[in-house]
Amino acid sequence: MSAVIVDYRPEHAAAWARLNAAWLAEGGFEIEAKDRSAIDDPQGSFLDRGGRIFIVEQNGEAVGCCALVPIADGAEVCKMTVTPAARGQGLARRLLEACEAAAREAGVQRLYLETNSGLRTAIGLYERFGFVHLPARPTPYARADVFMEKRL
Template sequence: MSVAIVDYRPHHAAAWARLNEAWLTEGGFAIEAKDRRSIDDPHGVFIADGGRIFIAEREGEAVGCCALIRIPDGFEVSKMTVTPAARGLGLARRLLQACEEAARQAGAALLYLETNSALTPAIALYESFGFVHLPARPTPYARADVFMEKRL
């Protein structure tokens, strides 16, 4: 079974929407206005402003994703998920590595993210990757209560 981390292409649109709606629903989170925009227009929200979207494909099927959104000093890591059937294969780590490599290649000074304290496996991954916790700050997401960054 081979898994590849690839750049988002227009043919990934339906999978992108499915993956993101699934993790939000699975987590018991509402699909907020900012979520809807990024699900419906991934090119406009992420790629058009210099960000990236990575898709984890297993035997041609999209089983995970993660995006980078351009921010003043670097990138925000956003919309990371792996399907339940593909968890435990190290794909979230590979997606995060792709994000960090892309950020470094772009000359970014930092990676930033917002998440929810209930997503403990994700937080453990971020901590193991060198992200540190930040004080709370204003956010457009009602669910965001954990804020982290990694200096590059």
Template sequence: MIDIVSYRPIHAAAWRSLNEDWLRAGGYALEAKDQLVLSDPQGVILDRGGHIFIAERDGAPVGCCSLMAMADGGFEVGKMAVTEGARGLNLGWRLLEACEAVARGQGAPRLYLETNAAQTHAIALYRRFGFVDLPPQPTPYARCNVWMEKPL
């Protein structure tokens, strides 16, 4: 059984390893903002009005996604990761649904995300979920070359 739950401090190690694993598997460096977000999710995301969702299979974390509050009232979807053994179980979609439900509940005008063109499966998921491409935006990530949003 798979549940999407809100982040708790017991998820800290899984939060970090899920994200470090996908970044390394993609050939990406752990950048300064990655280090900050992964080492202090409470201070950097949750205490600033954001949310983190963890996908658990039989109580074990197998996926995650964050929702970071933005200055315009929207939320940035970030740090989405699913373990290789849990891929194909529709977890990405379910994590996005959790993000959208919270954002809509708080009256957010949009969801926003940044990714890399090599993440073809993720980009296809985002498009199916209603995200559209944006022109380049300012970003702290060297790996980012695709920007998307979903108006709510």
């Protein structure tokens, strides 16, 4: 099963919404206001702000996604997920690689992310990818209790 990572297109809107609602539900998380905005308006939340959204397509189906959005001192990696059926194939790592390549191409020197301590598999991936833990900081997400960065 070959998978390709492509840039978000408007026809990905339903898959983007489905993928994000699914990982939030799987984690037992509420869809918060910032989530709702990102899910309902990926164009305005990410692309119009100079960001990118990457979609993993496998056999013509969107099975994963991740967004990269500029922030004051770098770029934030967010909304990353791979469907349970497609996990274990290195697709999440490939999404991170796509984000890092896009960030480097844009001259970004720092990747940042927020996550939840219950998402241990994701945190392990981020650590193996070179992210380091940061002290807690203000966040719009009630679920965010892990903060990480990777200097490029």
